[in-house]
Amino acid sequence: MEYGSEQKNTGGHGHFNKEGIMIDFIQMIVSGVATGSTYALMGLAMVIIYKTSEVPNFAQGEMALITSYFAMMLLTTMNISVYLAFFLSFVFAAILGAFLEFAILRRAKEPNVLGMIVITIGIEMIILGFVSWKFGAEQKVMPFPIGPYDGFIVGDIYISKLDVLTLISALLFMIVLYLFFKFSKLGLAMKATQQNSVAAQIVGIRTNRIMMLTWGISSLVGATAGLLIAPTAMQPFMMWDPMLKGFAAAVMGGMTSLPGAVIAAYMLGIIENLFGGYISIEFKTVVAFVIIVLVLCIKPSGLFARHYVKKV
């Protein structure tokens, strides 16, 4: 469950003067934003699928995991450039997502929430088993152009280049996807599929194809998170924590709202880091879940979604 970006939290208790405390605080926020970015990417990926098909996709993390290992395999065994390898991995991710939808999710007989959770957990376990069988459980090194310790210092604050890249890709994906869902014809079709799939079919939307496409896009977004986490911690369980936190963020944001998921992800990341820095480093990983339960007690459909009222 432990994963690399926790080590990035360099905000220790070395400074005693007022300025030092301030720097510590800002450093923690920066680390929080960095952690939040990976959560945001995973959260976005899950929201996309949930928006269209109401499937809480527990396999999201492992889909990203296998893509990262695929990229690593390309880079270590074949002599190709990094950009080509990443492009191929993204293609792989999209095909994988579409394939899973086509081959497994679509075949489900009784698509209720519990069934979908069980199926996606099943897929997750299959991929996890496959990856750890193929590559073993030990830590691997991902030949990434930016190393995990590359960074620069602004003022007295250390910023890792990888984190900046993660932040940019998270925000970029959020904006692009938001615009996509809001203004493009395809995005509209995806929304229609979620709201009423029969009606969508009647007006001529190929809902099956829409689902496949959704899974492809979502897998691609998730894979970005995977590729960006891989340089710091490359082992079969590396995606568990980001996936669960991303899911938590998506739930907190309301499960259907893209900006909601991203905002919630940053909130979780920052609160987690501040909590780790000031209150207790030991409970850092679980504080997110406590927040989730508290938020859900007050707003059962998350912070940024209209409350869903069941009709009889």
Added chain:
Amino acid sequence: MDMKRDYYEDVQLITSPVVFFWFALLLLLLYLFPFFVDNYYIYVANYIAINIIVATGLNLLVGYTGQISLGHAGFFAIGAYGTTVLMVKLSVPFLIALPSAALIAAGFGFLLGLPALRLEGPYLAIATLGFGLTITQVIGRIELFGGREGIHVPDINIGSWIIDTDKEFYFLLITLTIFLLLFMRNLIKTRMGRAFIAIRDADIAAETMGVNIVFYKTLAFAISAFYAGIAGGMYAFVLKFIEPEIFTLLMSILFLAMVVVGGLGSMMGSITGAALLCWLDLKLRNILDIPYVGEWLKSLSENWFSLTGVSNIQYIVFGSIMVGIMLFEPLGIYGIWIRTKKYWRTWPF
């Protein structure tokens, strides 16, 4: 088929002398079984019985009441730690420690049931999942509970009877299991059980009919947690040593898998599901020792995969079973059984 004419016929356990005969035979076999087999199989039976208890409790929540829990390892941990700590640190006798620990678990179940009243689907899944993870983390930090290093579990003693072999433990456990299963079976046949099922099928309709949703939903969580607590307490004595790392998310997932694979909303389902998955779990731990398949897997691993990671095949097997069951037989093993029975009853047609 078998028509029920009055209420008593629906609730009675033994419907005919034939059923009585099979029931008595089953009990007899269960109690005589340890005298004929190796110690290892008694250990396997204990392991399975414990998981049957959890699966039965979880089935009440998932299968009968229609809630989702991905945090049952948390209740399991509370039961295990509660029993052990009460016995070791406070020297409470076993017969009081086990139910108290289970009641503590039930209390936590009630607490988790409160937010669950307003949640459903993925929201409930993440809330319960978070609960399970939090419990393990919290237990790992408390010094009284042995912290990360874990804690040793003493032998059970009831009066002057000290239980230190698997065989003696089996008799205690099997009695407990039969009792809990009968209790659950009767509970489901009563007014309460029907209320649970009504909530699962249509909660708003159930509320209109006068079912107190707040009471029954939290009760389902509490009873389910109670069962997990009892099972956890017993599991501590099987392991002899417990540490927080045992009670992972994977364990919660496996519990859920047992219920789903066996069949939602059926007692036989929880029993068969737990038995199947536990047996597979134990078998697949040393997968290379399985005849024929082991050899083949070994060469396959050497050529294409890694030999160090070969034990991870069990994830692939469990995952495939979960996906396969959901795709082809959503009612699980119980569904297969029902279909087979129908097929043979009406055979030539």
